[in-house]
Amino acid sequence: MLSAQDNEALTRVGPGTPMGELLRRYWHPVAPVSEVREKRIVPVRILGEDLVLFTAGPDRLGLISRRCAHRNVDLSVCSWIDDGSLRCAYHGWAYDAEGRCAQQPFDGASGDDRFREKIRVDAYPTRSIGGLAWAYLGSGEPPSLPDFEPYGWRRGFTEISVTVLPCNWFQCHENGVDPVHFEWLHTNWSSVQRGPHDRSYGPAHLAVDFDEFEFGFICGRELAPGNTNMRPLSRSNSVSEGGILCVWPYTLVTGQTIEWRVPVDDEHTLNITRQYSVLPDDQPPVSLDPGSIPYWYGPLTDPVNGRVITSHTLNQDFAAWVAQGAVARRDREHLGRSDAGIIRLRRRYLQEMDRVARGADPPGVVRGPGDSVQVELPIYMKSWFANGVSPEKFRQLHARIKGTSQASDGYFSVQAGRPEHVRRLFAAAAGVPAEAAH
Numbered sequence: 239m240l241s242a243q244d245n246e247a248l249t250r251v252g253p254g255t256p257m258g259e260l261l262r263r264y265w266h267p268v269a270p271v272s273e274v275r276e277k278r279i280v281p282v283r284i285l286g287e288d289l290v291l292f293t294a295g296p297d298r299l300g301l302i303s304r305r306c307a308h309r310n311v312d313l314s315v316c317s318w319i320d321d322g323s324l325r326c327a328y329h330g331w332a333y334d335a336e337g338r339c340a341q342q343p344f345d346g347a348s349g350d351d352r353f354r355e356k357i358r359v360d361a362y363p364t365r366s367i368g369g370l371a372w373a374y375l376g377s378g379e380p381p382s383l384p385d386f387e388p389y390g391w392r393r394g395f396t397e398i399s400v401t402v403l404p405c406n407w408f409q410c411h412e413n414g415v416d417p418v419h420f421e422w423l424h425t426n427w428s429s430v431q432r433g434p435h436d437r438s439y440g441p442a443h444l445a446v447d448f449d450e451f452e453f454g455f456i457c458g459r460e461l462a463p464g465n466t467n468m469r470p471l472s473r474s475n476s477v478s479e480g481g482i483l484c485v486w487p488y489t490l491v492t493g494q495t496i497e498w499r500v501p502v503d504d505e506h507t508l509n510i511t512r513q514y515s516v517l518p519d520d521q522p523p524v525s526l527d528p529g530s531i532p533y534w535y536g537p538l539t540d541p542v543n544g545r546v547i548t549s550h551t552l553n554q555d556f557a558a559w560v561a562q563g564a565v566a567r568r569d570r571e572h573l574g575r576s577d578a579g580i581i582r583l584r585r586r587y588l589q590e591m592d593r594v595a596r597g598a599d600p601p602g603v604v605r606g607p608g609d610s611v612q613v614e615l616p617i618y619m620k621s622w623f624a625n626g627v628s629p630e631k632f633r634q635l636h637a638r639i640k641g642t643s644q645a646s647d648g649y650f651s652v653q654a655g656r657p658e659h660v661r662r663l664f665a666a667a668a669g670v671p672a673e674a675a676h
Contacts, residue, residue, distance in 0.1 A: 240568035251501040252286040256591040262376035270398045270533035281314035286503040290314045300335030303359040337361030369531035382606040384613045392523035393626030394514040395667045398533040407507040409566040410499035414484035415579030417459040449477040453602045454485035480616035486602030493617045505564040519626035536655040552653040
């Protein structure tokens, strides 16, 4: 059980809050690069701030306050890009990527720019890596952006799915240090959903183990013998072998996926998932162009009955997080032995908020010589993801998942709702007919 005061500290992310100040020391993913290239202007809400992301040049992004300084028009709705600046459609005021007012057509017609030079809106640094656009909302010089090694893997098909959840980010992040939930929420609940009399439960957790490294937490586990088919994570593994990684400030890394639980505000989370589906090693390496990675928005609820979707692994997580309420009441919990990782995670965040208040950087912040720094991670079975699998192994994997709810659209998916065009892109990358991937 956590005190109401500590719960408040862990969940509030606005400017000036302890957690808000900690989170502003990190880079945050805000949108897929391919989405920005397609739409050119994308609304962003993160850490309680309303912003607009736009293409300010061939390889340059701008991220500024969403409201025009003139009459408070929403620039994500009424604007266009004009010579690298975002021009308000109401009266033509334009803003560059640094938030400066680049032009005031009527007021500037006299040749006097003194008024224009006084106008600025908030602007934040941006970078692109791993197929995502990133933003830094802190003060001072931004740290280097961690270039995690999965971004460079070229033997798998990568896609990005996005879903906005009506709950606080921290209850989503805690999920990453809770290995036992895989047994019940994903394996056993999936069994029950197949039929009310199906009790083909998966293997039980015998033990869980946790360790820390520079960029976060490693979660290991020991399972009883039994069938673990269709689970997106490994069978038993120790922390020394690597495992489920819960990375600062809110990232889950499994090898197959990287998942970010980005705080939109105190009661909403932007869940971004970068799924990597390993391919046969006889296929050409995939492109690393960030704009070539397809993206899609996954639904939270079924459009027919309005109920939360629970067929896929990530949707089951969504259901559990949202079911805790907009902000989980940790002062009403009763934690047990399986919650050792959650207790450890909360304690570390409370400690790091105090350190940040004294001027220190929190864990995982890299200050290197360049804009980005390559980072290796202790991922379990790393070579399997990095090098691809034999064609025969690929066929075996593909045959094993056929007909399951998690592969209803052709191959294993952590989330429901994958569009048809993404399935066809996977088929092309895997070197199989599109019909065979369905």
